[in-house]
Amino acid sequence: ALSDSSADLGGRKPHFVPITRLEDAQAIRAAEFHPNGQLYAIGSNSKTLRICGYPKSHELRSLREDHVPHQPSVLSKRVKHHKGSIYCLAWNTTGDLLATGSNDKTIKMMRFNGMTNELEGGEAELTMHDGTVRDMCFMEDLSNRSSLLISGGAGDCKIYVTDCDTMTPFQALSGHSGNILSLHTWGGAMFVSGSQDRTIRFWDLRTRGCVNLITAPSASGKGPGSAVAAVCVDPSGKLLVSGHEDSNCMLYDIRGGRIIQTFQ
Known part of the structure; x- marks a missing residue:
């Protein structure tokens, strides 16, 4: 949070105050805010999924620059949620679906109740990937008012599109x-994708294919860029950034269709 004393900066850099501090036994790989901004999900190499509450407004108003970060409120916790590390997380736009991806090559999708702040029922497991699931994002299918999950990672390097109503993958984009x-x-x-192959691709689900391709520039301006x-x-x-x-x-x-700026 931005310290109140930094509101009138007078040319100085803003001063940010850490509010909470969550530690895990292993590396934390993913964190994602719920659409309402009041809670967030965290996934780690310890295979643990946590949903934590964002600090209340009265806590933020009383912040001091010497504030000591405290443990966040853990609203929900699942240990050994995956057989491997949790690499990525995504909420859908309405916040009632949470998806997690792992190096166990699976995606797990769960219903979330925003009234009770609890994960509900069982979980759907998607197994179409043959490598680590590195990232995901939700899209809304306006034609039938359902959520679609876009996911990609290692292995066959395909991007999969899953219907979240039926939990069925129905497109594989190469x-x-x-x-x-x-x-x-x-x-x-x-949607847009970035890859180890040093390219950025734009995709349109209406055409079921790539509609634009950008090759990453190098930092020196000579030769190929990097992943x-x-x-x-x-x-x-x-x-695009x-x-x-x-x-x-x-x-x-x-x-x-042009580069505006590159910087380090």
Whole structure:
């Protein structure tokens, strides 16, 4: 949180105060806020899934710069949730579905009750991937008002589209030749993927294929770039930002088809 005393910065850098601190026996690989902003899910190498509450407003108002971080409120916890490490997490836009991906090559999807802050019932397990599931994102199918899960990772380097009502994968999109490291959607039928093969691909579910391909630039401007570790598109769908394993970042004009800026 931003300290109140930093509201009038006077040219100084903002000062952020850590509020809570969660420690796990092993590396924490994924954290994702619920759409309502009041809680978040955490997954780790210890195979444990936690859902934690965000601090209450009165706690934030009383923050001091010497605040000592405390353990967050753990609302729900599942140990040995996967047989392997939890690599990624995703909530759907309404917050009633939570998906987790793992290096055990599976995805688990659960219903979440926002009134009780509890995971409900059993879990659906998806086994179409033949390698580590590295990233996922939900899209909304406006034609039948259902959620779709987009997932990708290692192995066959395919991106799978799953109908969350039937828990059935119904599309497998090919194109990448390296591990898929990042996925992002910004609404509608479009999403973007970043890969170890040094490319960024734009996909349109209406055409069931790749509609645009960008090759990662190198930090020096000469030769090929490096693996695309992260991708994100602004809500208007005009600008792409990508992060690469050589510490290079790129800002890209999607409609103009040009690199605006690269920086480290």
